[in-house]
Amino acid sequence: MSVSPRANRAARPSFATAIVLWILAVATVIVVELQTSSFREATAGREAVTLLRARWAARAGVEATIARLGFATVNPDLTDAFAAEFEMEDVALGSLDGSSYIVRVSTEGDDMLGPADAHAKININAMSRESLMLLPFMTDDVADAILDWIDEDEDTRVFGAEFGSYASQRHPYEPRNGPMRSLLELEQVSNVLPDYVRGEDWNLNGVLDPNENDGDESWPPDNADGILDAGWSAFVTTRSVGGGLGESGEARMELPLVSASDVARLLNTDSDQSEAVVNLAILGSLTLGDFLRTDLNTLAQQNGMQASSGRPLRSLSNEQLAVLLGETTLGEQAGSPGKVNLNTISDDGLAYLAEIPISVRDTIIFDRKGRSQGYTSIVDLLDVAGLTRDRVADLYEVADVRSNVYVATCRGRDERSGVEVEMVVTLDRSTLPIIIREVRTR
Numbered sequence: 001m002s003v004s005p006r007a008n009r010a011a012r013p014s015f016a017t018a019i020v021l022w023i024l025a026v027a028t029v030i031v032v033e034l035q036t037s038s039f040r041e042a043t044a045g046r047e048a049v050t051l052l053r054a055r056w057a058a059r060a061g062v063e064a065t066i067a068r069l070g071f072a073t074v075n076p077d078l079t080d081a082f083a084a085e086f087e088m089e090d091v092a093l094g095s096l097d098g099s100s101y102i103v104r105v106s107t108e109g110d111d112m113l114g115p116a117d118a119h120a121k122i123n124i125n126a127m128s129r130e131s132l133m134l135l136p137f138m139t140d141d142v143a144d145a146i147l148d149w150i151d152e153d154e155d156t157r158v159f160g161a162e163f164g165s166y167a168s169q170r171h172p173y174e175p176r177n178g179p180m181r182s183l184l185e186l187e188q189v190s191n192v193l194p195d196y197v198r199g200e201d202w203n204l205n206g207v208l209d210p211n212e213n214d215g216d217e218s219w220p221p222d223n224a225d226g227i228l229d230a231g232w233s234a235f236v237t238t239r240s241v242g243g244g245l246g247e248s249g250e251a252r253m254e255l256p257l258v259s260a261s262d263v264a265r266l267l268n269t270d271s272d273q274s275e276a277v278v279n280l281a282i283l284g285s286l287t288l289g290d291f292l293r294t295d296l297n298t299l300a301q302q303n304g305m306q307a308s309s310g311r312p313l314r315s316l317s318n319e320q321l322a323v324l325l326g327e328t329t330l331g332e333q334a335g336s337p338g339k340v341n342l343n344t345i346s347d348d349g350l351a352y353l354a355e356i357p358i359s360v361r362d363t364i365i366f367d368r369k370g371r372s373q374g375y376t377s378i379v380d381l382l383d384v385a386g387l388t389r390d391r392v393a394d395l396y397e398v399a400d401v402r403s404n405v406y407v408a409t410c411r412g413r414d415e416r417s418g419v420e421v422e423m424v425v426t427l428d429r430s431t432l433p434i435i436i437r438e439v440r441t442r
């Protein structure tokens with residue numbers, strides 16, 4: 001059938017109208033799409049800015065903490081063992097333009113301002129089997145597996161686990177055969193459950209978070225008592241490090257490498273004493289702890305040495321001994337696992353060190369209550385009734401009174417939106433400038 005010209009003419013405008021309508025419709029769709037996407041982008045942009053503001057607030061808190069820790073390290077208050085903590089507590093709360101931050105830690109049922117002291121916990125890499133066995137829920141197989149994980153060899157302990165146990169898993173992996181680097185790594189050890197390691201502190205940030213204090217309402221399970229039960233993580237760490245700078249903030253004098261006159265200047269000793277210290281150090285078999293255990297004259301005699309003057313050696317005074325232990329180093333390896341700090345470890349934490357006899361522990365717990373400025377040297381303990389030189393020297397094997405490493409949990413907050421960003425940062429002042437060992441952000 002042929003189409004009449006009229007009909008054809010009449011069809012033309014309505015076809016044009018359809019095209020126009022179609023174009024309009026498409027344009028409308030494009031405009032709506034553009035509006036929606038630019039709205040989305042604007043929202044995303046606002047969210048990004050919000051997040052950025054919270055993140056930078058957290059970062060500001062971390063930087064303020066680092067600055068104060070650095071200041072306290074180079075300008076130490078030698079009369080107050082808690083001076084560095086006070087410095088950091090002082091900047092633990094801060095506000096910026098439209099945002100704020102807080103650095104805090106949950107300890108023994110309280111929220112405290114400032115970072116956590118890694119030396120208030122026992123370094124698991126230096127823990128004896130006896131101490132491991134004192135931890136809650138610990139069993140022989142887990143203790144042996146932890147020791148096997150850390151020791152260099154592939155000899156499996158009686159109840160332990162080495163390469164073979166991990167290689168036969170469905171997803172095989174290998175033990176470290178070296179120091180553990182984090183508590184998350186501890187969870188890789190055969191038969192270690194995350195519940196043991198973390199308790200209620202599921203995100204291992206040292207802070208009681210809302211989901212960790214709401215019972216079964218959200219993961220993890222907790223008893224909603226307002227107190228953070230952090231499992232082993234409350235008592236053990238992988239972060240603390242030994243050695244570091246002297247109490248004065250200067251690098252330690254490496255004893256075997258210095259002259260008698262250097263020692264005399266540092267310790268204010270007579271020439272016989274300083275010669276004896278250097279000669280004993282050169283032997284290579286002694287540690288600083290030996291000078292704490294045995295007086296200088298006996299130590300020299302035991303090692304077949306005589307003063308060049310022929311007179312008996314004068315003992316080092318407690319003051320000289322404190323400088324010797326606080327400002328020198330003898331045979332310690334840099335980066336070795338840190339000792340616990342007797343000023344900051346909790347009463348409960350002390351109970352997990354099998355090396356400390358119960359009577360000594362009780363003596364320290366009682367004595368330190370009366371010292372608002374803490375012990376500024378391990379030598380202070382020689383004056384405590386009931387503690388002998390031997391006892392204090394034994395204690396010095398696992399404990400000291402100084403901390404090199406702190407872990408700051410800093411939460412930054414954008415005030416308008418309430419958006420928060422948390423940074424958990426490990427700070428090491430064993431060398432200067434302070435080193436950030438790890439950052440976790442969420």
Ligand SMILES: [Ca+2]
Nearest residue numbers: 148151152153
């Ligand atoms: Ca091993």
Ligand SMILES: [Ca+2]
Nearest residue numbers: 201205207209
């Ligand atoms: Ca937590």
Ligand SMILES: [Ca+2]
Nearest residue numbers: 211215218220
């Ligand atoms: Ca919960």
Ligand SMILES: [Ca+2]
Nearest residue numbers: 223225227229
């Ligand atoms: Ca609880």
